[in-house]
Amino acid sequence: MKLQRIAIQEFRQFGGQLVIDDLQPGLNLFTGPNEAGKSTIAEAVRAVFLERYKASHLKDLLPWGLSSGQPSVDVSFELDGVACRLSKQFVSRQRCELRIGQAVFSEDEAEDKLAALLGFSRAARGPLKAEHAGVPGLLWVQQGGTQELRDSSGHAAQYLREALTQLSGGRESAGEDALIAAVQRELRQLLTARTQKSTGPLAQAEQTLATLSASRDELQQQRQQFDDNIARLAAQQQAFDDAERRRPWELHEQKAALAQQRAAAVAELERDMQGLAHALLASEAELALSVQQEQSALELEAAVARELEQLDIARAGVAAAESAHAQAEHSVTQFEQASADAHRALELANAAVTAADLRNQIDFYRTESKRLEASIADAEKANAAVLQATRDAAALEIDDTQLKRLIKLDGELTVLRARTEAAMTRIEYRLNGELSVGNERISGTGVLRVDDEKRIGLGELGELRVIPGVSDLSAQLSELAALEARHAQALQALGVASAADAQARHEQWKSVVAQQKRHADILGVHAPQGIDALRAALAAAAARRQASSERLASLPDVSAAPPLDDARRNAEIARDALEAARKVLAQTAAAKSTGIAQAESLAAQLQRKRAQLADDAFRRKRAQWQANIVEQRVKVDALKNQRGERERELQAARLDDPAAEAKRYRASAELARGEQHARQLRIAELRSELQTMGASGLGERLAALEAQVEQATRRKDELSLRASALSLLDEVLVDERDAALAQLRAPLTERLGHYLKRIFPQSSIALGDDLSPATLDRDGRTELLDALSFGTREQLGILTRLAYADLLQASGRPTLLMLDDAAVHTDAARRDAIKRALIDAATRHQILVFTCHPELWDDLGVPQRAVADLKLA
Structure with missing residues (x-):
């Protein structure tokens, strides 16, 4: 293609x-x-x-x-x-x-x-x-x-096989493939294709054999358990009889009683120890109280000595504070006088500054008054010019619509006149004498326009009758007359002689309006809020100048006033010095008051403590405290010795922990009784299980299952042998078919080699089943x-x-x-x-x-x- x-x-x-x-x-x-x-x-x-x-x-x-x-x-x-x-x-x-x-x-x-x-x-x-x-x-x-x-070649594999079959002259997949397919179908009923795992009847036979074998193994386990239970029953019965004969729990209970007696003796020693401990604590507390009371008396004597020294120091401090307070009061008096002088100087300097400001204000209001007077004069002049221009503009004003209508009519009239004149018969003449044209006489040189029939007299020669040749001239003349009438009416309405006069008057009006605007702008510059506002501002400036003059006259003489900055600085220095002196005075006053209060407080405390030490009752109690200290120390030492002896006796009694031994022996007795009871229960259970298993026909059931297992094993072996035979047959047939396919693929292999050697010399490609x-x-x-x-x-x-x-x-x-x-x-x-x-x-x-x-x-x-x-x- x-x-x-x-x-x-x-x-x-x-x-x-x-x-x-x-x-x-x-x-x-x-x-x-x-x-x-x-x-x-x-x-x-x-x-x-x-x-x-x-x-x-x-x-x-x-x-x-x-x-x-x-x-x-x-x-x-x-x-x-x-x-x-x-x-x-x-x-x-x-x-x-x-x-x-x-x-x-x-x-x-x-x-x-x-x-x-x-x-x-x-x-x-x-x-x-x-x-x-x-x-x-x-x-x-x-x-x-x-x-x-791989995918694209696999999807085209059918067409590639057809081409190979045609080129090789053989048949692809005839009876061999059908036989392989049949063998594989039989094989797939017993083994899976990919994993070669059992399936179908073979898997069922293996499952049946596994189930029967499991049941047989379970019965065998039950038989073994039956034999084991007989042996366990004999052993448990022998142990039970031996324990009943020895009765070990009674021996444990006797040992527990003896240990409990030793534990009671230890408890008695512990109670004696506790009594001695309480007595020792009480004696030590009494001794500590007496020692504390004596220590308080000693501390009181030491405090009296210390406070006596402190009182001397406090009285010396009070004297120093009183001296410093007197000096601070003198300094405050001096600084108050200096501050008053600085304040008066500052007030005089402020008055000088105020006087200067008032003089400046008076000069300013005087200048402002002159400026306002000039502005009022200029504004009045400009206002008069605005009024005159307004009157002139009103006299010259022409209606704009009527003016436009007049100009339009004038233009139309000019055109129509030209057309009419062109339509008229023109007679140019140059005469030595006179001729009669209708009722008029003409002579000299000129042009005669004939707009209707006219008769020209030639004297003795006769006359000429001139008739215009344009047929619509009369209509044009009528239109011209009507237009001239409208034009005259428009001129009359505007009060002008011609359209040019009207236009000139209109231009003059615009010039006057512009002058009016300029004068109005000048008026706005001089009096933006009106002339009355200027007059009010002039009156206000005069009043303020008068008030400033009166204030200036009321001020004192400031010729000797110092500069304001110096006066202000001196006043601040004097004020700061006064405040510092007052602070020092307050501090010295506080120190003086504090010193006096501390000295008085120390004197009162010292007097109370001296009185307490000199009191007879206090002296008798102190003698009693000192005697108690000696007696209580002897008693405390005796109690400590008794407590040491009891501790040694208690340690000797606690070596074996009799209470723990009593508890251990009682637990051992309970365990021995429990074990004996458990043996009795196990014996009863084993006897019951043996009776049940013996009545179930265990041996007969085991024999029947062993027969079924043998039969299932034969069935499984037969199917396994069939699967092995089918697998071997499948391998042989596939090998034969692959050899035939290798011959079938020869044309494709040859073409692959033709191209492959260009990149990979001495190499080959192996094809899969899908080519x-x-x-x-x-x-x-x-x-x-x-x-x-x-x-x-x-x-x-x-x-x-x-x-x-x-x-x-x-x-x-x-x-x-x-x-x-x-x-x-x-x-x-x-x-x-x-x-x-x-x-x-x-x-x-x-x-x-x-x-x-x-x-x-x-x-x-x-x-x-x-x-x-x-x-x-």
């Missing part, structure tokens, strides 16, 4: 029509940057051949920004020397037509014919899926999908296709597709190769090998190559067709 022409209209980014003709039967190279439209052209070819024209999912084919478009693709091609044409329109007004020679197919019939010719299957509904693409899906490589070969490449054998090692690098898989994808195309063409299938950016991840050396392979394949197939790297493909010997140029064309 050879494409000759492609026409694309309103398809994705092609809003208009794009036509590609003169397609070569071999290699065709299309170039352009990303998003130029290369992939859109390839997609258009895929859509016209593969997509259902009525599919509802193809709205994405609409041109960008044109929702009402009608995407369509039209291709002309040659098939086995026959001219063909295919056209489809999608989304709206869908249609499909296929012409093959003189035969015409349309709609679904055309699409079924295409599927049969190109080797693919139509999707029943929805979008075209990869499994339907067949041969075109294998040979038409979309952008970024060159390395993905897709599975492994690459090179340099003595076998590599899985998925383990190869992305670029290598991309290169193998191109070469393998060329081999598929050769195989399909040899079997009579139409081939067309489309590669959209197919060798992006290929280095320069391998790209050259790819190019040589493409040039070789182009001698047998038509190949469309789309690339965004034209500089890498400029050595193919074919012209490059830029998509941008195709758009412009």
Whole structure:
């Protein structure tokens, strides 16, 4: 199959029509940057051949920004020397037509014919899926999908097998495959395909055997337990009888009683210890109280001595404070006098400043009064000029509407007069004498205009009757008379002699109005708020000047006043000094008061403490405290000795902890009784279990289960033997079939080698059952296709597709190769090998190559067709 022409209209980014003709039967190279439209052209070819024209999912084919478009693709091609044409329109007004020679197919019939010719299957509904693409899906490589070969070759495997069968002359999968399928069906009833695990009858037999074996094992365990229980019963009975004979719990109870007696003696010693401890604490407390009382008396004597010294120091401080207070009072008196003098000087300086300010104000109000008087005079003059201009403007004012009407009438009258004069008969004359024209006499030189019939007397020669030749002159004269009357009326209404006078008067009026505005502006400058406001301001300025003069006269004589800053600074210094002196006075007064209060307080305390020490009762109590201290110390020492003896006796009695021993012996007795009771219960339970198991027919049931297990084992062995035989038969048959398939694949293997040696000399590709490449054998090692690098898989994808195309063409299938950016991840050396392979394949197939790297493909010997140029064309 050879494409000759492609026409694309309103398809994705092609809003208009794009036509590609003169397609070569071999290699065709299309170039352009990303998003130029290369992939859109390839997609258009895929859509016209593969997509259902009525599919509802193809709205994405609409041109960008044109929702009402009608995407369509039209291709002309040659098939086995026959001219063909295919056209489809999608989304709206869908249609499909296929012409093959003189035969015409349309709609679904055309699409079924295409599927049969190109080797693919139509999707029943929805979008075209990869499994339907067949041969075109294998040979038409979309952008970024060159390395993905396994799925596309698998979907085209049916067509590839048909081609191989036709080329090899053999039969693919005849009776051998049917027999293998039958054997595998039987085998799959016993073993799974992938994991070879048991299934069906074999799995059921294994499950039955496992269930019976488990039941047999359980009965055997029960039989063993029955025998064990008999032995346990004898042992438990012997132990029970031996314990009843020895009765160990009674011996433990006797030992517990003896230990309890020793524990009671220890408790008595502990109570004696507690009594001695309480007595010792009481004696120590009494001794501590007496010692504390004596210590208080000693501290009182020491305090009297200290406070006597403190009182002397306090009285000396009071004397010093009184002296400092007297000095502070003297300083305050001096600073108060200095502050009063500074304050009077400051008041005189302020009066001097006020006097200066008042003089300035008086000068200012005097100047302001003169300015206001001048402004009032100028304003009155300007106001008079405004009034005069207003009167002049009122006298000259002309109604603007009437003026415009007069000017219009004047213009119309001038035109009509000219027309009338032109229509009149003109008689130019130059006379030596006189002639009579109607009732008038003319002489000399002039022009006679004849607007109606006139008689010119020639004296003795007779007369001439002149009749104007214009027929409508009378009408024009009537119109002229009416217009002149209206013109005269307009002049009279305005009180002017002519339109020029009216215009001159109007211009004079505008000049007077402008003068009025200028005088009004001058008035606004001098008196923006009116002349009365200026007069009021003048009166206010005079009143303020009088008030300032009166205040100035009331001030004292300030001729000796110091500068204000110096006076203010001296006043502040005097005030600060006075405040500091007053603070010192307050501090010395406080220190004096505090010293006197402290001295008086110390004297009172000292007197009270001396009185307490001299009191007779206090002296008698102190003598009693000192005697008690001696007696209580003797008593405390005796109690400490008694407590030491009791502690040693108690430590000796506590060596074996008799209370713990009594508790241990009682627990041992309880445990011995508990064990004996437990033995009695276990004996009763074992006897009950043995009676139950003996009555259940355990031996008979075990024998029956062993027979069933033997039967199930034979059934399982038979099915396992059948599965092994079927597996062996399946392996033999598959090996035989694979040998036949290897012979069948020879043409494809030969074409693969033809292209593969260009990049990988001394290598081969192993094919899978679906005829897709599975492994690459090179340099003595076998590599899985998925383990190869992305670029290598991309290169193998191109070469393998060329081999598929050769195989399909040899079997009579139409081939067309489309590669959209197919060798992006290929280095320069391998790209050259790819190019040589493409040039070789182009001698047998038509190949469309789309690339965004034209500089890498400029050595193919074919012209490059830029998509941008195709758009412009």
